[in-house]
Amino acid sequence: MAKNIFYYFVLLLALLLYPINYVSAHDYYTIRKGDTLIHIARNFQVSVQEIMAANNIKNPDCILIGQQVVIPNQKKENQTHVVGRGETLSHIAKGYQISLAEIIRINQIKNPDLIYPGQKIVIPSNNPVNIQEDSEPNFIWPAEGWISSYFGKRGDNFHFGIDVANEIGTPIMAAECGEVIFCGTASGYGKLIIIDHSKEYLTYYAHNLKNNVKEGDVVFQGQIIAFMGTTGNATGPHLHFEVRKNGVPQDPMDFLHQ
Ligand SMILES: [Zn+2]
Structure with a gap:
């Protein structure tokens, strides 16, 4: 008797699952140069959020050419x-x-x-x-701390970024997802990381104690890329943070929420 119920249950389950399997068949799409998630979503008439959720994509700007994405069902x-x-x-x-x-x-x-x-x-x-x-890019604060120097004229020089001061070893995070295009030492900057966020924006992270990424890495927003230090021209531990648009330094405060 119990066995019969079991078979009915299996049969019922099979009947229930069959149409679900059928309707949940997914389309796949391979990302090509120049594609954006917005275009792909529009072509398949699904939302960007649905594609992101189905593929565990954290940031719609961080998709790679050749990456295969699942296109969820249109709802x-x-x-x-x-x-x-x-x-x-x-x-x-x-x-x-x-x-x-x-x-x-x-x-x-x-x-x-x-x-x-x-x-x-x-x-x-x-x-x-x-x-x-x-x-515009959606930058987050690259480190915790206090601002020890703002963007702008500083004595006879011009300060092309902001300085965020804190204890040595404080984590430094990518302000937005992007590709690490420089990771090394540069005169004045000390240990420096430069991230390319496409859309014409670069961010600079300088005076680091230790860099935690390498050139070519794709980093996510908030990923720890370095630790705060005093390398290069720095009197105390701080992060020197720059935002450049088409190579021109911008005031980072215009991009950071207070
Ligand atoms: Zn500085």
Whole structure:
């Protein structure tokens, strides 16, 4: 008797699983030069977030040529997005290729600046809108500490970055994902790392005690790339951090949230 129930159960399970297997067949896509996740998502009519989730991609700007990505099934019902740390509504809207106004309307959000991690946001599935692709990079603070020197004129010289001071050995993190294009020692800078974030941006991390990456590494935002030191022209332990756009030093404070 128990055996019969077992067989029925197996049969039922097989019947249930068959259509699930069928509908969950995935498409695959191999990333080519010039592709962006936004283009791929648009072509397959899925959201960037869905592709990122299905492939465990942490940053949509960090995809590699030749990388094979799973294209999840197209879904038509509304989805729910759980707000992560540091996310803004405009990032979420961009990720799903829908307008910010639409998210605010559907969720009846009174103040778009007041969203909190863990909050559930309904993402409408209809009518993706065109979104801007050439956004500014989203840098995070590369180290904990206090600012001992700002960008700008300093005596007779010009200070091309900011100095973040802290104890020797304090971890230094990649401000945004990118490729390490220099890792070594440079005059004045001491032990230096330069990361290329594409979109014309480079970041510099100088005076390091020890570099923790090598040239050619693709690093993720927040990855520990070095430890704070005093190498090069430094009187005390600090990180000298530069942001360069098309080679021109920018004030890093314009990119960092307070
Ligand atoms: Zn400096």
